[in-house]
Structures are given as C-alpha cells and as structure tokens.
Amino acid sequence: MTDPVQDPVRFIDERTAGAALLRRGLRYLFPDHWSFLLGEVALYSFIVLIGTGIYLALFFDPSTAKTVYHGPYTPLDGQTMSAAFKSVVDISFAYKAGLLIRQTHHWAADVFVASMVIHLTRVFFTGAFRKPRELTWIIGLLMLFTAFLEGYLGYSLVDDLLSGMGLAIGYGVGLSIPVIGGPMTLSLFGAPFPGKPELWSRMYIAHVLLIPILLAVLITIHLALVMARHHTQFRQSRRHTERRIVGVPLFPGQTPRSLALVFFVAAVLFLLGGLVQINPIWQWGPFEPWLGTNGAQPDWYLGWLIGALRLMPSFDLTIGHFTLVPNPFWGGALFPLVVLGLLAAFPWIERRLTGDRTTHNLLDRPRDAPNRTAFGVAFLTWVFLIFAFGAADRIFVLLGLSYNTQLYIFRIGIWVVPLALFFGVRRVCRELQTSDRIEEVREQAEHEAEEDRGAVAGAPAQPAG
C-alpha cells in the first residue's frame, strides 16, 4: 500500500534527515508580547519590497539616454527626459497596476525603515542588546544603515528633480570626505556631477541586486542569532526567569499570528499604495543639473541628514590652500557615523559604566535602568530635533516662524532640550522605581497580615511554594 502523504514525506526525510531539525524549529518558543512583532513588520515589508521591486524591474530602464516623452500624461508631452525618468512615468500611467505597485514599493520602503527604527528603540529601552545579544544588535544596526542607502539609491534612480537634487548633495557629501573624498567620489560617478551614464548602471545593480542580497544575508544572520540565543522575554510572571522560557511555540501558536501579520502588513501597504499618493514624480518633472527648487523634501529617513547639513555653521577647515574638512562632511557623513558608532558601541559602553558582565535573558522595563533610559531619550531627541530642522522651511510656510529664528532656536535647542530631558527622565524612572518598591513592601505586609490572621484562627499554614 502506498500512502500519498507519508510516502513523499518519508522520502524527503530519509534523504535530508530534516525531521529532527524541523521538530526543533516548530517547537521554538516565541515570547508572548506584541512588541516582539515590530521586527516582523520590518521583515514583511521587506518581502513586499522584493515582490513589488521585481515587478518594477520588468519595466524600469536604468538609462540616462535622452528621449522625448509622448504618452498619456499630456502635461509632459514633448518634454525631453532621460529614458529612466520616462520609464517611471510610463510605469505610473501606461502599465497595468504600475502606479499601485510603484507607490506600494515606496510606502513599503518608508514602513520598512520606520518599523526597524521602532524595533530598535524597543530593543534599546528594554536592554535586549545586552550579553549575549550584542552581535544581533550590531547586525540590526548595519541593516538599518544599509536600508538608508538602499532607499536613497531607489529614489535617485528615478531621475526626477527630487532625485537629481538628492544625488547632487550625495556627490557633495562624498567629495567632502577629508583627503580621499574627491578621487573616491569621482571614480564612483565617473566624472564631475552629474557623472557618466555608467553611474546609472552602477546604482541600478546596487539597488536591485547587491544591496538586496546584502540585506537578505544580514536578515538571515540576524534571525539565526536570535534563534541561537533565543528571544528575550519580559518578566510577565514569576514563571518567566533568566533560565526558563515561557512562550508560544512556532507551531501551532505563533504561526497563525505571523501569517495574520504578513497579510495585514501587505494589505496596509497595498492600501497605502492604492489610496495615498506618494512621490508624484510627474509633478517634479525630469532633472537637469541646473535645476533646483524650494520645498524638495526627501523620504523621511534621510531628513536627519538634511537637518544636520542645514544646521551646521558655515566653515571649511583648511590648511594652507588645502581643504581638510569641507563643511558637508560634518552633517552629511560624520553625524550619521557618530550615531551609528555610538549605538553600535552602546552595549560595551554600558558594560563599562555599570560593570555588569552577566548574561541577560530577562528584559528591563525602561524604569529599571534609569541612566540608560535617560540617555536613550536624550539621544533620540537630539537626532529627532536635527531631523525636525530639516523641515524648517516647511515649518516656516506652515507657521510663519522665520527660518533664521528657527536656525538659532534649534542650534541651542538640540543641546539644551536633550540635556534637560536626560535629568528629567532619570528622575521619573527613579521615582517609579521607588513607588514600585513601596508597592512591593505593602503587598508583602498585607500578605503577612493575612497569614497571621490565618494562624490565629488555627488554620494550618500553607507550605510555601
């Protein structure tokens, strides 16, 4: 007798010896708390990005060759533009579902980065990065910064006005890297901005192949490390300890949750892509190196760099007639590197300051580590204020507060506000800890009082445990 289910399964197992591994995998325990789903949202956005990206790659033409547009979007009719820009206008107006897929791709990128950032803050404020998970933390940071680059390349490839302005600044920041910036950036662009046509094939292969593969590899390592050292967990009950994992197994517990989340994330992204306009490139029009405009804002995850470039006081550091540090370096290159470096080194910084070298599987609540929480809030606020200044010209249009006034408010504010928050937040954390302790003592006392009453009434005392 042959069995249509068992036989093929046995066939595969006998040749792969996979059953044991699968059983282990299916029994993997997931912590039962919503905040562990943030990373999953990022993963599923990445899947949507790959799917929509493949569709876009069918129609996108990474070429700067000039053509004249004749197509359904009449306001651009007769305009000279690059083949790249034309193909994106065509994706938006001429191909089936093109606009939907393009906008979903764009939204998915924004959500991808956003969910990573929120996931990062969760990991930071709960101390999940501590031993033995420092490598997972660093891989995650690398993923985030790779995603910035990937997003930047994505919107640069379109060759509309916004991407041209972004590329010009990228070129300027590249040049500003001390000593080596000039030759390095020139070899990348092939010629002074706007560079040679090869730039487009370089950006394209990086955007659709090299960086996605890098991201996929990083994601795999990240998840493998999570599995190897297991998830952390909150101290939700007395049963959650450093040594005992409480959670739901991958199957059947977690699987329906994750599946639901995949579909939910995809549904929301497609709804956004279908209903909420994003980056209407036909309104920007094609880029030419002599064009620029007010109010060109990049995607949100690059706003902090614009803000830093704008906030930096004007000076180039020179030696004789050599320019050691051109101004854009501070805001465009050093600032993100400092943020990355500080976050990457944080597990070691904290260990040095607290002397805590033990293994941690239980998470802190933010109040449990007042110094870390206070530093985190101050640091995030610092980055956020710099980010906010990137929109100062929009704030001016909205509120009428002059750009110059804002410049000076922000130049002081980015230092004063985080500092004040540091002490404020630390104080709040300590107060919360104190009130926790009072609560504990009170409960203890009530418990004892209860037992005393029991003893007086002659009831046999319950054995502890």
Added chain:
Amino acid sequence: MLIRVDTTKLKLPEGRASWAPEGILAYSKICTHAGCAVALYRKPTFPVLEPQDALVCPCHYSTFDPFTGGTVTYGPAGRPLPQLPLEIDADGNLRAAGNFSQRVGPSWWNVRSRPTND
C-alpha cells in the same frame, strides 16, 4: 548663470572691475556647499526693510551676494560662488574673458588651488 544688475550697486572685489560689462554678471550655478543648483533669486518685495537681491540655494539655503562677487552672506557654504569674467567683443557678443575666479563645485581637498586653464 547670467544676471544683470544696476552698475551703481556693484562692489566687486579688486581686479574684477571689468568683469561685468553693463552690469552683466556670470556666476557658477553649482553651490559651493554640496553642489545643488543655486536656482533661487531672492528679490526684495519691500526693498526698504528687506535685504537686497541674493542668489539662494534651495537645498540648505546658502545665500550669495551677486554685487560683491558671490560672497556668502548666509548658510553653510564655505566659499564664494566662482565668478566668470565677461567682456563684450567688437561685434557686441558676450564672451568669457577668462576662467572662473575659483574652482567650481562643492569643496574637496584641492578645491582652493588655482583653477587650471584646461
């Protein structure tokens, strides 16, 4: 870029007196900060109270003064806009009378050396 201004307002640096025939000035349009196009021209709507005309870069609002040879009056740029000397030839055509005053484009290691004539 080419602009024409009132010659009485011109205060060009020394040696550039002849660079702006009939008040016509030529500047590099590449911002000396990070290389965007200096695409905005700020014209005061109420000249008595407002600062005078300026060339403005929309990326990080570096602002350059066209009357004084492209000097930076605001924003993060560290070098003036390079100016191109102009002349009007015998046939009445506008011509470049030489190379830019400085190297054009955003700053890098060697940007402050003299421009070559290639």
